[in-house]
Each structure stands twice: as C-alpha cells, then as structure tokens.
Amino acid sequence: MAGKLVNDGGVGGPVRQAWREGTLTRARELASQTTWAAQRCAEATSKTFVDAIEVHLAAAREAGEDGRRFTDKAALERAMSNLDAAEALLLSIAPADYLLGRLPGVRNDVVRHLSPSDSRRRELEQVAQHVGMGESPTGTPPALPERLCIVDQERLIIATAFRAAASGALREQLRVRSFRNVLLVSGGLLAVLATVLAVVGLLSPTTLPLCFAPEEAGQAIVVCPTGQSAPFSTDRTTGATATDVDDAVSATAHAGDVLLVELVGLAAAAVAAAAAIRKIRGSSEPHGLPVALAVLKLPTGAVTALLGILLMRGGFVPGLSALDTSAQILAWALVFGYAQQLFTRLVDQRADSVLQSVRGGGDQARGRPAGEDA
Numbered sequence: 001m002a003g004k005l006v007n008d009g010g011v012g013g014p015v016r017q018a019w020r021e022g023t024l025t026r027a028r029e030l031a032s033q034t035t036w037a038a039q040r041c042a043e044a045t046s047k048t049f050v051d052a053i054e055v056h057l058a059a060a061r062e063a064g065e066d067g068r069r070f071t072d073k074a075a076l077e078r079a080m081s082n083l084d085a086a087e088a089l090l091l092s093i094a095p096a097d098y099l100l101g102r103l104p105g106v107r108n109d110v111v112r113h114l115s116p117s118d119s120r121r122r123e124l125e126q127v128a129q130h131v132g133m134g135e136s137p138t139g140t141p142p143a144l145p146e147r148l149c150i151v152d153q154e155r156l157i158i159a160t161a162f163r164a165a166a167s168g169a170l171r172e173q174l175r176v177r178s179f180r181n182v183l184l185v186s187g188g189l190l191a192v193l194a195t196v197l198a199v200v201g202l203l204s205p206t207t208l209p210l211c212f213a214p215e216e217a218g219q220a221i222v223v224c225p226t227g228q229s230a231p232f233s234t235d236r237t238t239g240a241t242a243t244d245v246d247d248a249v250s251a252t253a254h255a256g257d258v259l260l261v262e263l264v265g266l267a268a269a270a271v272a273a274a275a276a277i278r279k280i281r282g283s284s285e286p287h288g289l290p291v292a293l294a295v296l297k298l299p300t301g302a303v304t305a306l307l308g309i310l311l312m313r314g315g316f317v318p319g320l321s322a323l324d325t326s327a328q329i330l331a332w333a334l335v336f337g338y339a340q341q342l343f344t345r346l347v348d349q350r351a352d353s354v355l356q357s358v359r360g361g362g363d364q365a366r367g368r369p370a371g372e373d374a
Contacts, residue, residue: 127157194266210224264333
C-alpha cells in the first residue's frame with residue numbers, strides 16, 4: 001500500500017504547463033505524507049482512507065501528465081479537486097501532531113475563502129481558540145498534550161472546513177475563468193466588427209466616408225484621412241461652375257481611410273491597455289486575465305476611433321464638424337481610440353476585484369460586506 005503511494009517512478013514529467021508541474025509535485029508530496037501517516041496510524045479504518053487517497057492522487061497525476069485526454073479546463077479542475085480531496089482525507093487519518101501543525105494553514109485558507117457567517121468557519125475558529133490560536137477562552141493557552149487531544153477529537157471539523165475552503169477556492173478560479181471567457185468573446189466580436197468595417201471601407205470608400213469639407217468665402221476643400229482635394233467653388237450665385245460637395249467627397253475618399261483610422265485607434269488603445277494593466281498586480285493564476293483585458297481594449301479602440309470620427313462628420317460634436325487637415329482627423333482618431341478607456345474602466349475595476357478575491361482579499365474583495373453570507 002505504501003509503495004504504491006510513494007510512486008517509485010518519481011515526481012513525473014516534465015510537462016509543458018506550470019500548473020501541471022505543480023500538480024505532479026503536490027501529488028508526490030501528499031503521497032509521501034500519506035505513507036508516513038499510515039505507518040503511524042494503527043487503526044484498521046485508515047486503510048480505507050489510504051486507498052481513497054491513492055485513487056485521488058492517481059487521478060490528479062493523470063490530469064497533470066496527460067495533455068491529450070482532457071481539455072485544459074477539465075484537466076485543471078480534475079487535478080485541483082482530486083488533490084484537495086486527497087489532502088482532506090489525509091487530515092482525517094494524520095497523527096494529532098501533524099494535524100496541529102497544519103491547523104494554522106487550514107485556518108488561513110478558511111478565512112480567505114469562506115465568509116465569516118459560514119458555520120464551518122465558525123466551528124474551526126472555535127477549535128483554533130481552544131488550542132491557543134488567538135484569544136483563548138480560558139485566558140491561558142493549554143499545554144501541548146491537551147492541544148493534541150483537542151485537535152484529535154475535532155479532526156472531522158478541521159478536515160471538513162479545509163474541504164469547504166478548497167471548494168470555495170476552486171469556485172473562485174471558475175469565476176476568474178468565466179470572466180476571462182466573457183472578455184475574450186467580447187473582444188473577438190469587436191475584432192470581427194472592426195474587420196468588417198475595414199473591409200466595407202476597402203470595397204466601398206463612400207459607404208463610410210470619413211471626409212470633411214470646410215468652407216470659407218465660397219471655397220471648399222475635402223479633407224480625408226489619407227489625402228485631400230484641391231480647393232473648389234461651392235457658390236452657385238456667381239454663375240461660375242460649382243462643385244457639389246458630395247461629388248468631391250466621392251472623388252477624394254480613399255479605400256484605406258477606414259483602415260487607417262482603425263489602426264490609429266488600435267495604437268491608442270494599446271497605449272491605454274499598457275497604462276491600465278500596469279495597475280493590476282501580476283497573478284499566478286493560469287487564466288491570463290490581464291491578457292484578456294488587452295484583447296478587449298484593442299478592437300474597442302479601433303471601433304471607437306471610427307465611430308468618433310463618424311459622429312464628428314455628422315455634426316454630433318458642436319464646433320468640431322469641419323476639420324481642416326488629414327493630421328487633425330488622425331489626431332482625433334487617436335483621442336477617440338484612447339477614450340475607449342472610459343468604457344472599459346469599469347471592466348478593469350471588475351477584473352481587479354475578481355483577482356483580489358482569488359488572492360484571498362477578504363469578504364469585500366469577494367464583492368460582499370463582511371458578515372454577509374455567501
């Protein structure tokens with residue numbers, strides 16, 4: 001029994017992903033601890049727990065080593081849940097001195113991932129107080145033999161609280177991944193929209209004209225992002241030949257106007273993304289949430305730059321309906337591209353809140369007041 005848990009083949013691997021390496025390392029560690037605990041436990045019932053631990057560790061190793069049988073999503077959940085189940089079972093058979101040594105770590109996990117009103121957290125806090133962690137009910141910490149006796153009697157409470165905290169941590173991981181997927185899907189749809197608009201501009205420049213026609217003293221000039229026309233007369237009262245502005249726009253508009261404006265907006269959004277991501281602390285979580293934020297911001301900047309120029313051309317912004325040069329059009333595209341930060345700022349704040357909850361930032365980081373039930 002012990003030899004199978006120790007796994008003479010070693011840790012396993014190497015594997016390509018960091019979380020898989022962590023899974024194999026933790027599985028090997030738990031196997032060694034279980035073998036040690038089983039040798040010190042004389043109860044016959046421990047064999048049932050050891051056999052169950054062996055099954056969970058085998059499943060975790062399988063998920064960590066086999067990158068073809070499972071998707072990354074399923075493999076990660078399988079590895080985490082089985083490792084947590086194995087450790088909870090280990091706490092059920094471990095000697096009292098091991099249990100006492102693990103109690104501070106279990107308490108820390110429970111505080112991070114369970115709300116103060118959770119009954120399992122309250123029971124564990126009571127056990128911790130009775131063994132002298134925090135303020136002891138009797139005023140003086142009990143002696144070591146008494147503490148060992150307490151944790152031995154309350155090992156079920158400790159194991160149950162640890163399993164609940166581990167399940168809470170896994171649910172937080174799932175929320176991070178779900179939020180990441182929403183960002184990626186939204187960013188993908190916006191990228192498709194930006195691509196479609198660019199293709200429309202390439203095929204039909206006059207469908208989305210980004211040109212302006214400032215007039216002065218009966219003379220006008222059409223200004224587009226990629227060029228401008230020669231001055232022409234718009235005064236039909238003098239008898240001279242006058243040019244219709246729409247005809248001049250059709251002649252001056254270029255197939256690359258929309259694409260150029262979107263590229264400028266995308267560049268501005270990239271700068272805004274860099275400025276926003278620097279405020280988010282790095283995370284060891286395997287879901288790449290900051291990358292998903294950048295994926296969302298880039299196409300958003302391209303689309304907002306295009307829509308902003310169209311609004312200006314339509315006279316939606318008073319006083320800015322007639323830009324004089326191509327440089328001004330591109331400059332405003334830059335402004336509108338960076339302005340996507342106004343729309344995605346709330347997304348940034350939500351992402352930071354989600355990451356704080358996974359790091360164990362407390363009840364308020366999980367989006368609820370202290371003491372409010374989960």
